[in-house]
Amino acid sequence: MENNAAQRAAETLLAEHKANARFRTLAPPDGPATVSDAYDIQERYVALLRGRHGDTVGYKVGLTSATMQAFCGIDHPIAGVVLAGRVHRSGASVRRADFGRLGLEFEIAVRLKSDLPVIAKPWTSDAIAPYIDGVCAAIELVDDRSADYASLDVRSLVADNSWSAGIVLSEFSAKWPDLEAVPGRASKDGAAIGEGHGRDILGHPFNSAAWLATQLNSRGTSLKAGEIVMTGSVMKTVFPEQAAGYRFELAGLGSVDVQVH
Known part of the structure:
Protein backbone atom coordinates (compact mmCIF):
# COMPACT_ATOMS: atom_id res chain seq x y z
CA MET A 1 0.00 0.00 0.00
CA GLU A 2 1.20 3.53 -0.78
CA ASN A 3 2.95 4.86 2.33
CA ASN A 4 1.14 8.19 2.54
CA ALA A 5 -2.27 6.54 2.28
CA ALA A 6 -1.38 4.02 5.00
CA GLN A 7 -0.15 6.83 7.25
CA ARG A 8 -3.32 8.86 6.74
CA ALA A 9 -5.44 5.83 7.57
CA ALA A 10 -3.39 5.20 10.72
CA GLU A 11 -3.84 8.81 11.82
CA THR A 12 -7.58 8.49 11.19
CA LEU A 13 -7.70 5.44 13.47
CA ALA A 47 3.89 3.05 15.64
CA LEU A 48 1.65 5.96 16.64
CA LEU A 49 0.54 4.09 19.77
CA ARG A 50 4.06 3.31 20.98
CA GLY A 51 4.65 6.78 22.40
CA ARG A 52 1.87 6.21 24.92
CA HIS A 53 1.80 2.43 25.33
CA GLY A 54 5.43 1.34 24.89
CA ASP A 55 7.23 -1.17 22.72
CA THR A 56 6.01 -4.41 21.19
CA VAL A 57 6.06 -7.28 23.69
CA GLY A 58 3.97 -9.77 21.74
CA TYR A 59 1.00 -10.42 19.50
CA LYS A 60 -2.61 -11.54 19.54
CA VAL A 61 -4.14 -14.00 17.12
CA GLY A 62 -7.85 -13.64 16.46
CA LEU A 63 -10.57 -15.39 14.46
CA THR A 64 -9.16 -18.80 15.34
CA SER A 65 -12.42 -20.68 14.89
CA ALA A 66 -13.98 -21.71 11.59
CA THR A 67 -17.27 -20.17 12.72
CA MET A 68 -15.76 -16.71 13.28
CA GLN A 69 -13.75 -16.90 10.06
CA ALA A 70 -16.88 -17.72 8.07
CA PHE A 71 -18.72 -14.92 9.85
CA CYS A 72 -16.02 -12.45 8.76
CA GLY A 73 -15.71 -13.85 5.24
CA ILE A 74 -12.10 -15.05 5.46
CA ASP A 75 -10.37 -18.41 5.69
CA HIS A 76 -7.52 -17.54 8.04
CA PRO A 77 -6.85 -15.94 11.44
CA ILE A 78 -5.77 -12.32 11.95
CA ALA A 79 -3.01 -10.78 14.06
CA GLY A 80 -2.48 -7.69 16.19
CA VAL A 81 0.34 -6.24 18.27
CA VAL A 82 0.52 -6.22 22.08
CA LEU A 83 2.32 -3.22 23.61
CA ALA A 84 4.14 -3.16 26.94
CA GLY A 85 1.85 -0.63 28.62
CA ARG A 86 -1.16 -2.81 27.90
CA VAL A 87 0.11 -5.89 29.75
CA HIS A 88 -1.56 -6.51 33.13
CA ARG A 89 -0.97 -9.08 35.81
CA SER A 90 -3.73 -11.29 37.16
CA GLY A 91 -5.94 -9.35 39.57
CA ALA A 92 -5.79 -6.15 37.54
CA SER A 93 -8.71 -3.70 37.41
CA VAL A 94 -9.90 -2.11 34.18
CA ARG A 95 -12.58 0.51 33.49
CA ARG A 96 -15.20 0.05 30.80
CA ALA A 97 -15.13 3.82 30.33
CA ASP A 98 -11.58 3.54 28.95
CA PHE A 99 -12.82 1.54 25.94
CA GLY A 100 -15.30 2.13 23.15
CA ARG A 101 -16.79 -1.24 24.09
CA LEU A 102 -14.77 -3.63 26.20
CA GLY A 103 -14.77 -7.32 25.34
CA LEU A 104 -13.06 -10.16 27.20
CA GLU A 105 -11.61 -13.20 25.47
CA PHE A 106 -10.48 -16.25 27.44
CA GLU A 107 -7.24 -17.60 26.06
CA ILE A 108 -4.06 -19.61 26.29
CA ALA A 109 -0.90 -17.50 26.04
CA VAL A 110 2.57 -18.78 25.16
CA ARG A 111 6.01 -17.21 25.61
CA LEU A 112 9.01 -17.54 23.28
CA LYS A 113 12.35 -18.56 24.77
CA SER A 114 14.45 -17.61 21.74
CA ASP A 115 14.23 -15.76 18.45
CA LEU A 116 12.58 -17.53 15.55
CA PRO A 117 14.39 -17.42 12.21
CA VAL A 118 12.72 -16.06 9.10
CA ILE A 119 12.09 -19.08 6.89
CA ALA A 120 10.46 -19.57 3.49
CA LYS A 121 8.17 -22.44 4.41
CA PRO A 122 5.19 -22.27 6.78
CA TRP A 123 5.80 -22.93 10.46
CA THR A 124 4.11 -25.94 12.05
CA SER A 125 3.10 -26.76 15.60
CA ASP A 126 5.93 -29.27 15.90
CA ALA A 127 8.49 -26.84 14.52
CA ILE A 128 7.58 -24.00 16.86
CA ALA A 129 7.17 -26.10 20.02
CA PRO A 130 10.91 -26.13 20.92
CA TYR A 131 10.92 -22.32 20.90
CA ILE A 132 8.19 -22.06 23.56
CA ASP A 133 9.23 -22.00 27.22
CA GLY A 134 6.06 -20.91 29.00
CA VAL A 135 2.28 -21.27 28.86
CA CYS A 136 -0.37 -19.53 30.95
CA ALA A 137 -4.04 -18.68 31.34
CA ALA A 138 -4.83 -15.26 29.91
CA ILE A 139 -7.64 -12.83 29.22
CA GLU A 140 -7.47 -10.53 26.23
CA LEU A 141 -9.04 -7.08 26.39
CA VAL A 142 -10.55 -6.20 23.03
CA ASP A 143 -12.22 -2.99 21.94
CA ASP A 144 -14.67 -3.41 19.07
CA ARG A 145 -15.97 0.16 19.51
CA SER A 146 -19.55 -1.13 19.18
CA ALA A 147 -18.94 -2.36 15.64
CA ASP A 148 -21.88 -3.31 13.45
CA TYR A 149 -21.12 -6.99 12.85
CA ALA A 150 -23.66 -7.21 10.05
CA SER A 151 -21.45 -4.98 7.91
CA LEU A 152 -18.06 -5.78 9.41
CA ASP A 153 -15.06 -5.21 7.13
CA VAL A 154 -12.32 -7.53 8.35
CA ARG A 155 -9.63 -5.47 6.59
CA SER A 156 -10.56 -2.42 8.64
CA LEU A 157 -10.58 -4.63 11.75
CA VAL A 158 -7.00 -5.76 11.01
CA ALA A 159 -5.93 -2.16 10.35
CA ASP A 160 -7.34 -1.26 13.79
CA ASN A 161 -4.71 -3.56 15.33
CA SER A 162 -7.25 -6.39 15.25
CA TRP A 163 -8.99 -4.67 18.18
CA SER A 164 -6.12 -5.50 20.55
CA ALA A 165 -6.50 -3.35 23.68
CA GLY A 166 -4.56 -5.25 26.34
CA ILE A 167 -3.90 -8.59 27.99
CA VAL A 168 -4.13 -9.97 31.52
CA LEU A 169 -1.73 -12.80 32.35
CA SER A 170 -1.35 -15.41 35.06
CA GLU A 171 2.12 -16.71 35.89
CA PHE A 172 3.78 -18.61 33.06
CA SER A 173 4.41 -22.29 33.68
CA ALA A 174 7.43 -24.11 32.25
CA LYS A 175 5.45 -27.36 32.30
CA TRP A 176 1.99 -27.78 30.85
CA PRO A 177 -0.61 -30.49 30.25
CA ASP A 178 -1.83 -31.68 26.86
CA LEU A 179 -2.93 -28.33 25.44
CA GLU A 180 -5.22 -29.87 22.87
CA ALA A 181 -7.37 -31.48 25.54
CA VAL A 182 -6.96 -28.95 28.36
CA PRO A 183 -10.32 -27.54 29.50
CA GLY A 184 -10.77 -23.85 30.22
CA ARG A 185 -13.67 -22.39 32.21
CA ALA A 186 -14.70 -18.76 32.55
CA SER A 187 -16.76 -17.32 35.39
CA LYS A 188 -18.32 -14.00 36.37
CA ASP A 189 -18.49 -13.28 40.10
CA GLY A 190 -18.11 -17.02 40.64
CA ALA A 191 -20.88 -18.10 38.25
CA ALA A 192 -19.93 -20.11 35.15
CA ILE A 193 -20.33 -18.21 31.86
CA GLY A 194 -18.59 -20.45 29.32
CA GLU A 195 -15.95 -23.05 28.63
CA GLY A 196 -13.85 -24.59 25.91
CA HIS A 197 -10.70 -26.58 25.23
CA GLY A 198 -7.28 -25.94 23.77
CA ARG A 199 -8.37 -27.72 20.59
CA ASP A 200 -10.87 -24.90 20.00
CA ILE A 201 -7.86 -22.75 19.06
CA LEU A 202 -7.04 -23.96 15.52
CA GLY A 203 -6.91 -27.53 16.81
CA HIS A 204 -4.03 -26.71 19.18
CA PRO A 205 -2.69 -23.40 20.57
CA PHE A 206 0.72 -24.06 19.01
CA ASN A 207 -0.97 -24.10 15.58
CA SER A 208 -1.99 -20.52 16.30
CA ALA A 209 1.56 -19.54 17.24
CA ALA A 210 2.83 -21.27 14.08
CA TRP A 211 0.33 -19.37 11.93
CA LEU A 212 1.51 -16.10 13.47
CA ALA A 213 5.19 -16.96 12.90
CA THR A 214 4.40 -17.67 9.23
CA GLN A 215 2.44 -14.42 8.91
CA LEU A 216 5.30 -12.39 10.40
CA ASN A 217 7.83 -14.14 8.16
CA SER A 218 5.75 -13.17 5.13
CA ARG A 219 6.31 -9.54 6.12
CA GLY A 220 10.03 -9.97 6.72
CA THR A 221 10.00 -10.17 10.51
CA SER A 222 9.75 -12.84 13.19
CA LEU A 223 8.89 -13.63 16.78
CA LYS A 224 11.57 -12.68 19.31
CA ALA A 225 12.76 -14.16 22.60
CA GLY A 226 10.48 -13.22 25.47
CA GLU A 227 7.56 -12.21 23.28
CA ILE A 228 4.08 -13.38 24.20
CA VAL A 229 1.51 -14.81 21.81
CA MET A 230 -2.17 -14.69 22.73
CA THR A 231 -3.23 -17.74 20.76
CA GLY A 232 -7.00 -17.20 20.63
CA SER A 233 -10.13 -17.67 22.69
CA VAL A 234 -11.60 -21.03 23.69
CA MET A 235 -15.12 -19.53 23.78
CA LYS A 236 -17.13 -16.57 22.55
CA THR A 237 -16.26 -13.02 23.55
CA VAL A 238 -17.95 -11.61 26.65
CA PHE A 239 -18.91 -7.91 26.75
CA PRO A 240 -19.23 -6.72 30.38
CA GLU A 241 -22.18 -4.42 31.00
CA GLN A 242 -21.55 -3.69 34.67
CA ALA A 243 -18.89 -4.01 37.33
CA ALA A 244 -17.93 -7.63 37.93
CA GLY A 245 -15.03 -9.94 38.57
CA TYR A 246 -14.03 -12.39 35.83
CA ARG A 247 -11.86 -15.49 36.15
CA PHE A 248 -10.51 -17.93 33.59
CA GLU A 249 -9.21 -21.28 34.82
CA LEU A 250 -7.12 -23.70 32.78
CA ALA A 251 -6.87 -27.18 34.25
CA GLY A 252 -3.27 -27.86 35.26
CA LEU A 253 -2.16 -24.31 34.48
CA GLY A 254 -3.90 -22.10 37.02
CA SER A 255 -6.22 -19.13 36.70
CA VAL A 256 -6.27 -15.46 35.78
CA ASP A 257 -8.55 -12.76 37.18
CA VAL A 258 -9.63 -9.30 36.08
CA GLN A 259 -11.95 -6.88 37.80
CA VAL A 260 -14.11 -4.73 35.51
CA HIS A 261 -15.46 -1.41 36.82
Missing part, protein backbone atom coordinates in the same frame (compact mmCIF):
# COMPACT_ATOMS: atom_id res chain seq x y z
CA LEU A 14 -5.80 7.26 16.20
CA ALA A 15 -8.18 10.22 16.01
CA GLU A 16 -11.25 7.97 16.10
CA HIS A 17 -10.01 6.21 19.23
CA LYS A 18 -9.28 9.54 20.94
CA ALA A 19 -12.80 10.71 20.07
CA ASN A 20 -14.28 7.38 21.25
CA ALA A 21 -15.93 7.10 17.83
CA ARG A 22 -17.80 3.98 16.78
CA PHE A 23 -15.86 1.51 14.64
CA ARG A 24 -16.40 2.01 10.93
CA THR A 25 -14.99 0.78 7.65
CA LEU A 26 -11.96 2.75 6.50
CA ALA A 27 -13.14 4.35 3.28
CA PRO A 28 -11.24 4.79 -0.01
CA PRO A 29 -8.84 6.16 -1.04
CA ASP A 30 -6.96 5.52 2.22
CA GLY A 31 -8.79 2.37 3.30
CA PRO A 32 -7.24 -1.08 2.79
CA ALA A 33 -8.13 -2.84 -0.47
CA THR A 34 -6.41 -6.06 0.64
CA VAL A 35 -5.45 -7.76 3.90
CA SER A 36 -1.84 -6.89 3.14
CA ASP A 37 -2.86 -3.22 2.94
CA ALA A 38 -4.55 -3.65 6.32
CA TYR A 39 -1.29 -4.82 7.91
CA ASP A 40 0.53 -1.87 6.31
CA ILE A 41 -1.91 0.45 8.08
CA GLN A 42 -1.68 -1.55 11.30
CA GLU A 43 2.11 -1.14 11.37
CA ARG A 44 1.79 2.63 11.14
CA TYR A 45 -1.07 2.79 13.63
CA VAL A 46 0.90 0.74 16.17
Whole structure:
Protein backbone atom coordinates (compact mmCIF):
# COMPACT_ATOMS: atom_id res chain seq x y z
CA MET A 1 0.00 0.00 0.00
CA GLU A 2 1.20 3.53 -0.78
CA ASN A 3 2.95 4.86 2.33
CA ASN A 4 1.14 8.19 2.54
CA ALA A 5 -2.27 6.54 2.28
CA ALA A 6 -1.38 4.02 5.00
CA GLN A 7 -0.15 6.83 7.25
CA ARG A 8 -3.32 8.86 6.74
CA ALA A 9 -5.44 5.83 7.57
CA ALA A 10 -3.39 5.20 10.72
CA GLU A 11 -3.84 8.81 11.82
CA THR A 12 -7.58 8.49 11.19
CA LEU A 13 -7.70 5.44 13.47
CA LEU A 14 -5.80 7.26 16.20
CA ALA A 15 -8.18 10.22 16.01
CA GLU A 16 -11.25 7.97 16.10
CA HIS A 17 -10.01 6.21 19.23
CA LYS A 18 -9.28 9.54 20.94
CA ALA A 19 -12.80 10.71 20.07
CA ASN A 20 -14.28 7.38 21.25
CA ALA A 21 -15.93 7.10 17.83
CA ARG A 22 -17.80 3.98 16.78
CA PHE A 23 -15.86 1.51 14.64
CA ARG A 24 -16.40 2.01 10.93
CA THR A 25 -14.99 0.78 7.65
CA LEU A 26 -11.96 2.75 6.50
CA ALA A 27 -13.14 4.35 3.28
CA PRO A 28 -11.24 4.79 -0.01
CA PRO A 29 -8.84 6.16 -1.04
CA ASP A 30 -6.96 5.52 2.22
CA GLY A 31 -8.79 2.37 3.30
CA PRO A 32 -7.24 -1.08 2.79
CA ALA A 33 -8.13 -2.84 -0.47
CA THR A 34 -6.41 -6.06 0.64
CA VAL A 35 -5.45 -7.76 3.90
CA SER A 36 -1.84 -6.89 3.14
CA ASP A 37 -2.86 -3.22 2.94
CA ALA A 38 -4.55 -3.65 6.32
CA TYR A 39 -1.29 -4.82 7.91
CA ASP A 40 0.53 -1.87 6.31
CA ILE A 41 -1.91 0.45 8.08
CA GLN A 42 -1.68 -1.55 11.30
CA GLU A 43 2.11 -1.14 11.37
CA ARG A 44 1.79 2.63 11.14
CA TYR A 45 -1.07 2.79 13.63
CA VAL A 46 0.90 0.74 16.17
CA ALA A 47 3.89 3.05 15.64
CA LEU A 48 1.65 5.96 16.64
CA LEU A 49 0.54 4.09 19.77
CA ARG A 50 4.06 3.31 20.98
CA GLY A 51 4.65 6.78 22.40
CA ARG A 52 1.87 6.21 24.92
CA HIS A 53 1.80 2.43 25.33
CA GLY A 54 5.43 1.34 24.89
CA ASP A 55 7.23 -1.17 22.72
CA THR A 56 6.01 -4.41 21.19
CA VAL A 57 6.06 -7.28 23.69
CA GLY A 58 3.97 -9.77 21.74
CA TYR A 59 1.00 -10.42 19.50
CA LYS A 60 -2.61 -11.54 19.54
CA VAL A 61 -4.14 -14.00 17.12
CA GLY A 62 -7.85 -13.64 16.46
CA LEU A 63 -10.57 -15.39 14.46
CA THR A 64 -9.16 -18.80 15.34
CA SER A 65 -12.42 -20.68 14.89
CA ALA A 66 -13.98 -21.71 11.59
CA THR A 67 -17.27 -20.17 12.72
CA MET A 68 -15.76 -16.71 13.28
CA GLN A 69 -13.75 -16.90 10.06
CA ALA A 70 -16.88 -17.72 8.07
CA PHE A 71 -18.72 -14.92 9.85
CA CYS A 72 -16.02 -12.45 8.76
CA GLY A 73 -15.71 -13.85 5.24
CA ILE A 74 -12.10 -15.05 5.46
CA ASP A 75 -10.37 -18.41 5.69
CA HIS A 76 -7.52 -17.54 8.04
CA PRO A 77 -6.85 -15.94 11.44
CA ILE A 78 -5.77 -12.32 11.95
CA ALA A 79 -3.01 -10.78 14.06
CA GLY A 80 -2.48 -7.69 16.19
CA VAL A 81 0.34 -6.24 18.27
CA VAL A 82 0.52 -6.22 22.08
CA LEU A 83 2.32 -3.22 23.61
CA ALA A 84 4.14 -3.16 26.94
CA GLY A 85 1.85 -0.63 28.62
CA ARG A 86 -1.16 -2.81 27.90
CA VAL A 87 0.11 -5.89 29.75
CA HIS A 88 -1.56 -6.51 33.13
CA ARG A 89 -0.97 -9.08 35.81
CA SER A 90 -3.73 -11.29 37.16
CA GLY A 91 -5.94 -9.35 39.57
CA ALA A 92 -5.79 -6.15 37.54
CA SER A 93 -8.71 -3.70 37.41
CA VAL A 94 -9.90 -2.11 34.18
CA ARG A 95 -12.58 0.51 33.49
CA ARG A 96 -15.20 0.05 30.80
CA ALA A 97 -15.13 3.82 30.33
CA ASP A 98 -11.58 3.54 28.95
CA PHE A 99 -12.82 1.54 25.94
CA GLY A 100 -15.30 2.13 23.15
CA ARG A 101 -16.79 -1.24 24.09
CA LEU A 102 -14.77 -3.63 26.20
CA GLY A 103 -14.77 -7.32 25.34
CA LEU A 104 -13.06 -10.16 27.20
CA GLU A 105 -11.61 -13.20 25.47
CA PHE A 106 -10.48 -16.25 27.44
CA GLU A 107 -7.24 -17.60 26.06
CA ILE A 108 -4.06 -19.61 26.29
CA ALA A 109 -0.90 -17.50 26.04
CA VAL A 110 2.57 -18.78 25.16
CA ARG A 111 6.01 -17.21 25.61
CA LEU A 112 9.01 -17.54 23.28
CA LYS A 113 12.35 -18.56 24.77
CA SER A 114 14.45 -17.61 21.74
CA ASP A 115 14.23 -15.76 18.45
CA LEU A 116 12.58 -17.53 15.55
CA PRO A 117 14.39 -17.42 12.21
CA VAL A 118 12.72 -16.06 9.10
CA ILE A 119 12.09 -19.08 6.89
CA ALA A 120 10.46 -19.57 3.49
CA LYS A 121 8.17 -22.44 4.41
CA PRO A 122 5.19 -22.27 6.78
CA TRP A 123 5.80 -22.93 10.46
CA THR A 124 4.11 -25.94 12.05
CA SER A 125 3.10 -26.76 15.60
CA ASP A 126 5.93 -29.27 15.90
CA ALA A 127 8.49 -26.84 14.52
CA ILE A 128 7.58 -24.00 16.86
CA ALA A 129 7.17 -26.10 20.02
CA PRO A 130 10.91 -26.13 20.92
CA TYR A 131 10.92 -22.32 20.90
CA ILE A 132 8.19 -22.06 23.56
CA ASP A 133 9.23 -22.00 27.22
CA GLY A 134 6.06 -20.91 29.00
CA VAL A 135 2.28 -21.27 28.86
CA CYS A 136 -0.37 -19.53 30.95
CA ALA A 137 -4.04 -18.68 31.34
CA ALA A 138 -4.83 -15.26 29.91
CA ILE A 139 -7.64 -12.83 29.22
CA GLU A 140 -7.47 -10.53 26.23
CA LEU A 141 -9.04 -7.08 26.39
CA VAL A 142 -10.55 -6.20 23.03
CA ASP A 143 -12.22 -2.99 21.94
CA ASP A 144 -14.67 -3.41 19.07
CA ARG A 145 -15.97 0.16 19.51
CA SER A 146 -19.55 -1.13 19.18
CA ALA A 147 -18.94 -2.36 15.64
CA ASP A 148 -21.88 -3.31 13.45
CA TYR A 149 -21.12 -6.99 12.85
CA ALA A 150 -23.66 -7.21 10.05
CA SER A 151 -21.45 -4.98 7.91
CA LEU A 152 -18.06 -5.78 9.41
CA ASP A 153 -15.06 -5.21 7.13
CA VAL A 154 -12.32 -7.53 8.35
CA ARG A 155 -9.63 -5.47 6.59
CA SER A 156 -10.56 -2.42 8.64
CA LEU A 157 -10.58 -4.63 11.75
CA VAL A 158 -7.00 -5.76 11.01
CA ALA A 159 -5.93 -2.16 10.35
CA ASP A 160 -7.34 -1.26 13.79
CA ASN A 161 -4.71 -3.56 15.33
CA SER A 162 -7.25 -6.39 15.25
CA TRP A 163 -8.99 -4.67 18.18
CA SER A 164 -6.12 -5.50 20.55
CA ALA A 165 -6.50 -3.35 23.68
CA GLY A 166 -4.56 -5.25 26.34
CA ILE A 167 -3.90 -8.59 27.99
CA VAL A 168 -4.13 -9.97 31.52
CA LEU A 169 -1.73 -12.80 32.35
CA SER A 170 -1.35 -15.41 35.06
CA GLU A 171 2.12 -16.71 35.89
CA PHE A 172 3.78 -18.61 33.06
CA SER A 173 4.41 -22.29 33.68
CA ALA A 174 7.43 -24.11 32.25
CA LYS A 175 5.45 -27.36 32.30
CA TRP A 176 1.99 -27.78 30.85
CA PRO A 177 -0.61 -30.49 30.25
CA ASP A 178 -1.83 -31.68 26.86
CA LEU A 179 -2.93 -28.33 25.44
CA GLU A 180 -5.22 -29.87 22.87
CA ALA A 181 -7.37 -31.48 25.54
CA VAL A 182 -6.96 -28.95 28.36
CA PRO A 183 -10.32 -27.54 29.50
CA GLY A 184 -10.77 -23.85 30.22
CA ARG A 185 -13.67 -22.39 32.21
CA ALA A 186 -14.70 -18.76 32.55
CA SER A 187 -16.76 -17.32 35.39
CA LYS A 188 -18.32 -14.00 36.37
CA ASP A 189 -18.49 -13.28 40.10
CA GLY A 190 -18.11 -17.02 40.64
CA ALA A 191 -20.88 -18.10 38.25
CA ALA A 192 -19.93 -20.11 35.15
CA ILE A 193 -20.33 -18.21 31.86
CA GLY A 194 -18.59 -20.45 29.32
CA GLU A 195 -15.95 -23.05 28.63
CA GLY A 196 -13.85 -24.59 25.91
CA HIS A 197 -10.70 -26.58 25.23
CA GLY A 198 -7.28 -25.94 23.77
CA ARG A 199 -8.37 -27.72 20.59
CA ASP A 200 -10.87 -24.90 20.00
CA ILE A 201 -7.86 -22.75 19.06
CA LEU A 202 -7.04 -23.96 15.52
CA GLY A 203 -6.91 -27.53 16.81
CA HIS A 204 -4.03 -26.71 19.18
CA PRO A 205 -2.69 -23.40 20.57
CA PHE A 206 0.72 -24.06 19.01
CA ASN A 207 -0.97 -24.10 15.58
CA SER A 208 -1.99 -20.52 16.30
CA ALA A 209 1.56 -19.54 17.24
CA ALA A 210 2.83 -21.27 14.08
CA TRP A 211 0.33 -19.37 11.93
CA LEU A 212 1.51 -16.10 13.47
CA ALA A 213 5.19 -16.96 12.90
CA THR A 214 4.40 -17.67 9.23
CA GLN A 215 2.44 -14.42 8.91
CA LEU A 216 5.30 -12.39 10.40
CA ASN A 217 7.83 -14.14 8.16
CA SER A 218 5.75 -13.17 5.13
CA ARG A 219 6.31 -9.54 6.12
CA GLY A 220 10.03 -9.97 6.72
CA THR A 221 10.00 -10.17 10.51
CA SER A 222 9.75 -12.84 13.19
CA LEU A 223 8.89 -13.63 16.78
CA LYS A 224 11.57 -12.68 19.31
CA ALA A 225 12.76 -14.16 22.60
CA GLY A 226 10.48 -13.22 25.47
CA GLU A 227 7.56 -12.21 23.28
CA ILE A 228 4.08 -13.38 24.20
CA VAL A 229 1.51 -14.81 21.81
CA MET A 230 -2.17 -14.69 22.73
CA THR A 231 -3.23 -17.74 20.76
CA GLY A 232 -7.00 -17.20 20.63
CA SER A 233 -10.13 -17.67 22.69
CA VAL A 234 -11.60 -21.03 23.69
CA MET A 235 -15.12 -19.53 23.78
CA LYS A 236 -17.13 -16.57 22.55
CA THR A 237 -16.26 -13.02 23.55
CA VAL A 238 -17.95 -11.61 26.65
CA PHE A 239 -18.91 -7.91 26.75
CA PRO A 240 -19.23 -6.72 30.38
CA GLU A 241 -22.18 -4.42 31.00
CA GLN A 242 -21.55 -3.69 34.67
CA ALA A 243 -18.89 -4.01 37.33
CA ALA A 244 -17.93 -7.63 37.93
CA GLY A 245 -15.03 -9.94 38.57
CA TYR A 246 -14.03 -12.39 35.83
CA ARG A 247 -11.86 -15.49 36.15
CA PHE A 248 -10.51 -17.93 33.59
CA GLU A 249 -9.21 -21.28 34.82
CA LEU A 250 -7.12 -23.70 32.78
CA ALA A 251 -6.87 -27.18 34.25
CA GLY A 252 -3.27 -27.86 35.26
CA LEU A 253 -2.16 -24.31 34.48
CA GLY A 254 -3.90 -22.10 37.02
CA SER A 255 -6.22 -19.13 36.70
CA VAL A 256 -6.27 -15.46 35.78
CA ASP A 257 -8.55 -12.76 37.18
CA VAL A 258 -9.63 -9.30 36.08
CA GLN A 259 -11.95 -6.88 37.80
CA VAL A 260 -14.11 -4.73 35.51
CA HIS A 261 -15.46 -1.41 36.82
